[in-house]
Amino acid sequence: MKVFGSIVKFVAPLLVLGAAAAHAEERNPVPSEPITIKKIQYNGTGCPLGTVAKNISEDKTAFTLTFSEFVAEAGPGISLSAGRKNCVATLVLDVPAGWQYSIGSFYFRGFMALDKGIRAEHSASYFLEGQGKTGTFSSRQSGPYENDYVFNDNVGISSAVWSPCGVERALNINTSIRVSNTNSRQYPNAQGLITNDSIDGQITQVWGLTWRRC
Template sequence: MKSLVAFSLPLLALSAPLKRDASSAPPSFRINKVVSGGSGCPQGSIDVNWTNNGILPIYFGKDFTASVGPSVTADHSRKNCQINLDISYSPGYSYSVYSADYTGYANIESGVKGTVAAHYYFSGEQATGSTSLTLQGPYSGKYVKQDDVVTGVWSPCGQQSFLNVNAEVALTPLGGHASGQLAVNKETGRFANQLYIQWRQC
C-alpha cells in the first residue's frame, strides 16, 4: 500500500505512469455494462468510456464528496463508490489495471486528515490491489492521486470476469471544530479519472 502526505501544497502531482506496449491488445474489446453503487456514486451518476485500447476514463459526479465540520452529520464523512465493469474482448487475452489517476480538490482545515483510497480486483479472484493517499490539513486546492497497482491482479484467462473498483474518500476526525471537504471531482464540472489497462495473451 502506498501512503503519501501533502502539506499545504496547491497541487500534488506524481509522475505519469509508464506507457505499456499496446501491440498486445486484443483485436476487439468493448464495455458491455457499467454498474455503480455507494454513497459516492449512485447508479447512473458516472460515465465510463474507452479512449483507446489502454485507457478507461471514469467521470465521477458531485456525490463523491466527503465533508466534516461542526454542523455536518457523520454519514457525510466518508463516501464510497463500487464500480463493476463488464468488458468483453477477443478470446485468448487477459488484462489488468497497472495504474490509475484520481484528480479532485480538497479544502481541509488544520487538524483534519483526508484519505483517498482505491481497491482493484476481479470477481471470483483473490488477488487485490490497494492504494491510498493521505492529505493533512491545512490543505486547499487540487490534488492528483496516481496508483501503481500490483501487476498480479489479472483477469482470468479463458473467461470473462467483472473488473471491480472500490474507491472512497474519507475525512477525520468527526464532530470536531475544524471543517473540511474532499472530492474526487471538480468543484465546477468533472475531472476524468483514468484507469490504465495492459493486455497479455494467455
C-alpha cells in the same frame, strides 16, 4: 484556511512499468484485438443513482466517470457518516479469446479544503470478480490545506492478478474518500471536506498491461 500552491500528486514509476511492459512484449506477443469496455455500473454512498455521468470513448478503450455528490465532510454539527463516502465502479470488459491480462492506469481528481486538525484520505482498490488478490492505492493529507488534487495510479491491478481464461469477469474499482478531525480537543471547530470529481481510466497495450496466452 491557508492556501497551498502545489497540486498533490501520486505518480507510479512509469519507467519501471514501461521497461516491464517492453520486456513482456519481447517474451510474448500481444493480441491484435484491443480490450474494450462493454458497460459500466456503479453503486455506493458517494454515487447514488442518477448522480454519475458516464462517458465511454468511441473505441471503448477509455472511460470517464464524473460525480456530482461524491463529497466527504467533517465539522461541528456534521454527522460521522458524512465523513466517509465510497463508490464501486464495475466494468465489464471484452477480452480477446485465448488471452489473459493484468491492467491499467487510472486518474482521480478532486478538491480538498482542510483546517488544521483535519485529515483527509483517498483510497482505491482494484480487483477482478471472483478473485481474492487486490491492487491498492491510498494517499493522506493533513490540514491546513486547500487545493485541487490529482492522483495518478499507473499500477492498477498487480501483475500477479490475471483475468481468467474463457470466462467473463468484471473489473471492480472501489474508491473511498474520508475526512476526520484527528484532534477535536484542541480544534473543536475545525472543518474539512474532500471531493472526488472524476475517475479517468485508460486501457491500452502500452503502460501497465501485461499479456499472456491461456
